[in-house]
Amino acid sequence: MAGQSLKWMNTMAIRTASLMAMIIVMSQSASAQMPQRGYQPLHHMASPGTAGLWAERLGRACPGYWQTIELTTLEGGSVSYYDEASSAINTVSGAKVELQVAAVYRLKLSDLPDYPGVELYPTIEVIDRLHPPAHLKHEFPIPIVVTEADIEAALRDELVTKVIYLDQPEIAATVAPYDGGMRSETLPSYRNLLAEADERGRPLLIFRMGRRVPSLHDQQRFLTSGGPVRLVESQDVMLPELSQSR
Amino acid sequence: MNTRSKKNLCEQPSALTVLVTTTRVAGLICIGLASSCAGPAHLGRVQAPSGHLVSEASAPQGQRVAEVTLSPSDQNASQHQVGMTPIETNTQDFVQTNHASYEVTSEDRPEFILNSYRQPATEQTFTTPIEAMPAQPRQRAVVYPASASALERMSCPHGCPAGQACPSCPSGPAYPQGAVCDGSMGATMGGPGCPPCAATSQTFTDEYLCDGGNRDPGFYAPPAHSSGLETEDTLVEYATHEGVHKIKYSNPVCVYAPRFSEVRSTSGLVQNVNIDRPLGAHELAFGAHMNNRVEPVAQEHQTKPVGNVTRNRASGYEDRVGEGYVGQIVSSDKHVGILGANEDYSQLTPAQDVGTTRALFLNTIQAAAVWTRDLYPQISASVSGGNEMTAEFKAAGLDGVEEKITPGELVIIKQADRSEAHVGEVITFTIQFRNTGSEPVYNVVIADNLTPRLSYVEGSQTSDVDVEFVREDNGEGSSVLSWKLNSPLEGNATGKLTFQTLVK
Numbered sequence: 001m002a003g004q005s006l007k008w009m010n011t012m013a014i015r016t017a018s019l020m021a022m023i024i025v026m027s028q029s030a031s032a033q034m035p036q037r038g039y040q041p042l043h044h045m046a047s048p049g050t051a052g053l054w055a056e057r058l059g060r061a062c063p064g065y066w067q068t069i070e071l072t073t074l075e076g077g078s079v080s081y082y083d084e085a086s087s088a089i090n091t092v093s094g095a096k097v098e099l100q101v102a103a104v105y106r107l108k109l110s111d112l113p114d115y116p117g118v119e120l121y122p123t124i125e126v127i128d129r130l131h132p133p134a135h136l137k138h139e140f141p142i143p144i145v146v147t148e149a150d151i152e153a154a155l156r157d158e159l160v161t162k163v164i165y166l167d168q169p170e171i172a173a174t175v176a177p178y179d180g181g182m183r184s185e186t187l188p189s190y191r192n193l194l195a196e197a198d199e200r201g202r203p204l205l206i207f208r209m210g211r212r213v214p215s216l217h218d219q220q221r222f223l224t225s226g227g228p229v230r231l232v233e234s235q236d237v238m239l240p241e242l243s244q245s246r
Numbered sequence: 247m248n249t250r251s252k253k254n255l256c257e258q259p260s261a262l263t264v265l266v267t268t269t270r271v272a273g274l275i276c277i278g279l280a281s282s283c284a285g286p287a288h289l290g291r292v293q294a295p296s297g298h299l300v301s302e303a304s305a306p307q308g309q310r311v312a313e314v315t316l317s318p319s320d321q322n323a324s325q326h327q328v329g330m331t332p333i334e335t336n337t338q339d340f341v342q343t344n345h346a347s348y349e350v351t352s353e354d355r356p357e358f359i360l361n362s363y364r365q366p367a368t369e370q371t372f373t374t375p376i377e378a379m380p381a382q383p384r385q386r387a388v389v390y391p392a393s394a395s396a397l398e399r400m401s402c403p404h405g406c407p408a409g410q411a412c413p414s415c416p417s418g419p420a421y422p423q424g425a426v427c428d429g430s431m432g433a434t435m436g437g438p439g440c441p442p443c444a445a446t447s448q449t450f451t452d453e454y455l456c457d458g459g460n461r462d463p464g465f466y467a468p469p470a471h472s473s474g475l476e477t478e479d480t481l482v483e484y485a486t487h488e489g490v491h492k493i494k495y496s497n498p499v500c501v502y503a504p505r506f507s508e509v510r511s512t513s514g515l516v517q518n519v520n521i522d523r524p525l526g527a528h529e530l531a532f533g534a535h536m537n538n539r540v541e542p543v544a545q546e547h548q549t550k551p552v553g554n555v556t557r558n559r560a561s562g563y564e565d566r567v568g569e570g571y572v573g574q575i576v577s578s579d580k581h582v583g584i585l586g587a588n589e590d591y592s593q594l595t596p597a598q599d600v601g602t603t604r605a606l607f608l609n610t611i612q613a614a615a616v617w618t619r620d621l622y623p624q625i626s627a628s629v630s631g632g633n634e635m636t637a638e639f640k641a642a643g644l645d646g647v648e649e650k651i652t653p654g655e656l657v658i659i660k661q662a663d664r665s666e667a668h669v670g671e672v673i674t675f676t677i678q679f680r681n682t683g684s685e686p687v688y689n690v691v692i693a694d695n696l697t698p699r700l701s702y703v704e705g706s707q708t709s710d711v712d713v714e715f716v717r718e719d720n721g722e723g724s725s726v727l728s729w730k731l732n733s734p735l736e737g738n739a740t741g742k743l744t745f746q747t748l749v750k
Contacts, residue, residue: 045513131450132502136666143506153512164512168452169479172505173697182506189513196509202452204506233251 024149037142040195044161044206049226051127051194051206053100061101061129064232068123069205070096070140073109074148079107086220088230096141096232101126104201109146120154121222122146122209128202130166138232142204145182162207165197172201379628454505455749456662457675459498466682477722480660482679484687484735486653496660496677503667503749505699509738510577528731555576656680660694667749672703677743684737692730692743699750706746711735713743 004246042051055061071079071091080088080106081097081174091097099105107121142164150160152213187196197203214222257603258554461478480496656679663674677694681687696702702725707715713729720726 044511057532078611086580101552127324127720130504132453132504134665136502139666140502140504140668145508150510156514158512160512162508164506164508166452167505167507167699169455169697170507170700185507185509187509187511187513191511201325239347 017027032234039146040192040198042194044118044163048104048123048125048206048208051203052125052226055127056102060127063204065101065103065129066098066137068096068232069099069126070094070141071107071124071144071146073112073146073151075112075114075146075151077112079111080107080110082106082108082223082225083229084225086224086226088223089231091231096138096233098230099124099126100227103128103225105227105229106223108223115151115155116147119213120209121150121212122160122207123214125206125208127202127206128204129168130204135153138234143182144205144207145184146209147184150209154211155159157211159172159208160206161193162205162227163193163197163203164205165201165203168201207227303495314451318481327685332721335662379585381581442471451500452502455697455699456500457464457662457694457700457747458496458499460495461498475693475695475726476721477724478697480658480677480692482656482658482690482692484654484656484690486655486683486687487685489654492656494656494658495605496658499660499662499674499675500666501662501665501700501749507670530560651685652737654681654683654685654735656687656690656735658692671749672746673700673744673749674706674744677737679742680740681735681737686734686736688734688740690735693726693728694745694748695720695726698723700748702727703746703748707743708745709741709743712743 014210042054044051056063061067071093073079076093077089078092079095080090081099082088088108089097103126105124105126107122107124109122112118126142130140130142147189150162152158161176162184187193194203194206457478458480459478460481461476478498480498481493483491483493485491658677658679660678661678663676664671665672675694678691679690679692702717707727707729709715709729712732714732716728716730718726718728727745731741735741
């Protein structure tokens with residue numbers, strides 16, 4: 001009996017070891033097949049300012065750091081940036097401004113050539129910064145390109161959300177960018193754009209644009225941004241004479 | 247020694263020791279990042295990973311020079327320090343202090359680039375007139391340690407209040423020398439004076455476009471275009487006159503060229519979705535449900551007796567075989583059929599068999615009893631000591647001539663003509679190599695696996711030596727460029743290759 005018991009124990013031990021080895025192998029193969037998706041706690045549909053708050057807490061940028069932004073509408077037109085005092089810095093498409101990280105800014109797109117009378121009020125939320133050499137600070141702004149499709153979607157009462165990210169060089173897609181100079185990828189609305197951008201590179205900025213316009217009783221709050229705005233003085237585009245208005 | 251320690255004009259961390267060769271180069275030499283130095287004929291920079299090396303040079307006569315100083319760590323300097331032997335040519339100054347051979351193996355290759363800058367005996371100085379401007383160095387990302395406090399994380403490496411002189415930091419982008427802060431950076435970092443550079447300064451390689459060096463250290467198996475040559479890697483492989491195969495990586499060259507992309511989505515209002523739903527529901531009810539009801543495939547599933555037949559067949563078979571009857575019956579049939587039962591049975595009578603065997607055993611037992619009683623085994627042993635003879639030969643003297651040759655040793659340097667680039671612009675790379683030994687090297691192949699964002703401009707490569715140029719697809723959207731020298735490279739001989747790439 002003792003011998004049989006010992007044999008049975010050995011058999012069970014071998015079976016247990018085999019089962020554990022099989023589980024380990026299967027788990028490893030399963031993990032190898034799983035895509036390398038990191039956990040992204042943020043979502044682009046979260047309230048504007050949430051990602052910026054996280055960026056501030058994580059120390060993505062020094063307090064008070066000015067990040068250069070360049071917004072271009074392929075249709076042309078005027079671009080106004082509202083600061084924390086609801087003052088607007090009026091520029092044109094392609095002008096460079098400096099914004100601060102972690103703040104949400106309100107803009108106004110107007111004088112669009114093919115859309116007379118249309119005014120759009122998108123927001124910009126800067127969630128990270130670049131680290132260029134000092135003399136290149138304004139040479140490499142974070143670009144935002146507003147296409148005709150974006151404007152059309154906004155006029156259909158749709159919310160257009162864009163996450164601008166920095167390509168990871170080693171995994172950068174090698175397709176040629178389109179004429180606007182930046183590669184754009186449209187994803188279904190249920191996908192988390194921040195997670196998608198995080199997989200492709202480093203998210204820098206969230207751009208949201210709908211058709212909402214300020215109401216009369218809410219205009220002051222609506223046109224107030226979370227931080228100051230600074231216009232880059234020397235740039236290629238011709239700025240309007242009156243660069244600041246109320 | 248033609249070397250002397252020189253404190254560079256940029257404030258540098260104390261961990262860096264700069265050895266500057268004073269050959270014909272006189273001028274500004276500093277260690278630091280990109281634009282941290284300002285001076286006459288300010289040319290460019292080359293830096294090793296992790297900030298081990300940055301060299302920047304200019305010549306007072308307006309002659310453009312680039313200098314690369316391989317400054318090792320001090321840990322084992324005393325073991326290998328070798329005096330410098332300047333070797334001058336008409337157009338190039340080249341100083342090589344040591345020909346430390348580095349055999350590339352699968353184990354030590356991962357640290358090759360770093361070791362090449364850290365090797366204590368390797369102090370190499372190129373002073374070569376060039377046309378290209380060295381580009382930004384590549385820096386490895388430094389990850390914040392887990393113990394870094396919140397204050398360190400929030401420290402602004404380069405911030406300072408308005409009016410204060412800009413500080414320079416060990417790494418990361420720095421202000422030009424003598425610049426004054428405009429107060430935009432770090433103005434809120436507290437108090438007068440510039441805040442100290444953060445100990446955990448961070449560099450961001452994703453903003454740079456790097457090529458050269460050894461990006462992903464790992465096993466490398468020559469030839470160069472085979473496995474192991476990762477994108478961005480630039481190396482030279484050759485064989486010495488003794489037949490030793492060697493591989494040397496170039497320095498990495500990084501150009502500030504961030505590229506942006508976007509992901510977008512549009513989402514409509516919920517009210518619109520509710521209004522449109524009836525149409526979609528109608529289509530679903532009309533098509534999919536009807537098809538499911540009359541789907542002939544479903545009927546086949548219900549009348550699937552084939553599966554039952556299969557199970558029955560398997561179980562019946564297992565029952566019969568498991569009992570073991572079948573095997574015995576079949577084997578007996580075979581015996582009857584094949585062997586003549588009568589004859590075989592009579593010959594293999596158990597009685598005869600047993601009787602014979604028992605008799606043999608009895609005889610054996612008796613014999614053994616007699617043997618063990620009378621022939622008692624005797625054991626004898628002897629010990630024989632071994633004698634060893636040792637002879638020691640001592641040389642009374644050694645006559646001969648010491649061979650003054652040094653094996654061939656290649657050094658390869660890569661440079662770019664610009665420090666920043668936008669998408670669509672062209673970068674011209676220059677690869678210079680030199681045999682620092684006195685003996686020739688053979689089978690020299692220089693390979694460059696371009697990073698995916700660089701596209702080779704067809705027909706743009708030039709060389710001042712006789713080479714066979716090959717461009718191959720690297721499978722990652724770019725190319726592997728290789729130059730095979732058609733003749734051995736003699737001692738102290740140099741060569742230069744150039745090619746253009748398009749930033750995409």
